[in-house]
Amino acid sequence: MAEVDYAALKKGGFMRQIQKGKFSMRLKVVGGQLKAEQLQRIGEVARKYGRGYVHLTSRQGVEVPFISVEDIEAVKKELAGAGVSVGVCGPRVRTVTACQGSAVCPSAAIETTSLAEELDGRYFGKELPHKFKIGITGCKNNCLKAEENDLGVKGGVFPEWKEVNCTWCGLCEAVCPPQVVKADKGNKTLAFEESGCVYCGKCVKSCPSGAWEGKGGYILSFGGMFGNEIKEGLHLLPIVFDRDAVFKAADAAIQFYRTHGKAGERMGKTIARVGAAVLKENLEEALK
Numbered sequence: 489m490a491e492v493d494y495a496a497l498k499k500g501g502f503m504r505q506i507q508k509g510k511f512s513m514r515l516k517v518v519g520g521q522l523k524a525e526q527l528q529r530i531g532e533v534a535r536k537y538g539r540g541y542v543h544l545t546s547r548q549g550v551e552v553p554f555i556s557v558e559d560i561e562a563v564k565k566e567l568a569g570a571g572v573s574v575g576v577c578g579p580r581v582r583t584v585t586a587c588q589g590s591a592v593c594p595s596a597a598i599e600t601t602s603l604a605e606e607l608d609g610r611y612f613g614k615e616l617p618h619k620f621k622i623g624i625t626g627c628k629n630n631c632l633k634a635e636e637n638d639l640g641v642k643g644g645v646f647p648e649w650k651e652v653n654c655t656w657c658g659l660c661e662a663v664c665p666p667q668v669v670k671a672d673k674g675n676k677t678l679a680f681e682e683s684g685c686v687y688c689g690k691c692v693k694s695c696p697s698g699a700w701e702g703k704g705g706y707i708l709s710f711g712g713m714f715g716n717e718i719k720e721g722l723h724l725l726p727i728v729f730d731r732d733a734v735f736k737a738a739d740a741a742i743q744f745y746r747t748h749g750k751a752g753e754r755m756g757k758t759i760a761r762v763g764a765a766v767l768k769e770n771l772e773e774a775l776k
Contacts, residue, residue: 492557501574502560505553512543512553513563514575516612519586519604519624520548522572529570537563547621548585549575579618579751581611581742586624587631589643590704596626597643597689597704603731607641610735611742617749617758620742628688633714635721638755639741640709641734644727645689645702649680654699660691687727705729710741710767711756719756724768725775733775740774741767 494504502511515530522530534542534552537559543551555563564574575583584607587593589600604624611622624641625632634640656673665688668681692702705727712721725737741755744767749758759767 497557497560498577499580501576502555503551503577507554509557510553511555511557511560512551513555513560514545514577515550515552515567516573516575516583517549518584518608519601520588521601522550526570526572529567529572533563533566536566547582547623549583576613577619579616581614581616581620581622583612584608584622584624585632585637587626589624589626593626595629597645597687597702598624598626598641598706600624600626600643603641603734606735607738611738614742616742616745617751618754620745620755622738628686634707635709635712636714637712637721638710638745639738640712640721642707642709644687644705644707645692646687646705646727646729647680647685647689647691648701648703649678650699650701651678652699653697654678655697657696659694659696660700663690663694665690703729706731706734708734708737710771711754711759713754713756717754717756719754721756722759722764724764725771728775736774737771740770744770 501514505512530542530550534540538552538554543553545551584604586600586604590596590598591601607622621637622639623632623634623637625634626643630642634642656671656676658671658673661669661671666684666686668684669691670679687707689702692700707727708725709721709723713719745755745758748762
């Protein structure tokens with residue numbers, strides 16, 4: 489039997505198990521979505537080549553355990569027939585995760601599915617100093633925990649107050665989580681501390697008179713990780729509204745990591761070592 493190249497198999501999404509000659513196969517699931525026929529084929533493969541079950545990972549992935557080394561090529565061929573491909577492991581860009589976004593969720597401020605697909609198409613599998621994770625969440629409820637990723641994208645709503653429509657009911661003040669809205673019904677004045685706004689959009693959604701209007705945008709974070717060490721991603725840019733700005737910022741962040749990162753060093757550690765100011769300058773230059 490030919491010698492097994494375990495490093496190449498891991499790079500291609502096949503992770504060694506404690507059982508000799510067996511691998512857990514990680515599949516590529518972009519934005520957490522699979523078609524019904526793809527699920528059916530995965531189930532067939534799990535029954536035929538595994539032990540009849542799959543494992544759902546914490547990052548919306550699907551893994552099929554107990555794949556024998558001699559069956560790997562046959563498994564990949566059968567999955568490809570249903571448009572299912574194998575994921576990646578190791579020091580490279582992983583599959584992009586995403587919530588269902590504005591196409592389904594009433595809380596979402598941004599569309600997430602096609603954004604995940606486009607980000608995945610641009611960056612998936614690219615070699616970097618260490619693993620690189622991208623996560624997209626549609627709103628401030630943060631179901632996908634954007635700040636845990638090397639690059640996090642979160643939907644936000646930038647609010648704007650129209651005095652002419654205001655009835656001074658005070659509901660916006662009551663629902664504001666950071667309490668940066670203060671409505672004075674007696675004097676008919678309203679104070680809005682924009683610097684403290686978290687862009688949740690609750691003032692916009694709750695306003696009965698349309699005095700608050702909102703514009704959906706993208707809140708980006710950089711350098712998050714959640715593993716042996718936990719680090720929250722940094723917000724180095726104001727909310728951006730242009731979708732192309734997300735890609736420009738992603739390009740700049742990945743280039744920063746490729747230039748300054750050391751082998752085996754997560755992006756968060758690279759930022760801490762090199763300085764967040766350097767990355768911030770690169771991002772701002774990219775968005776000019």
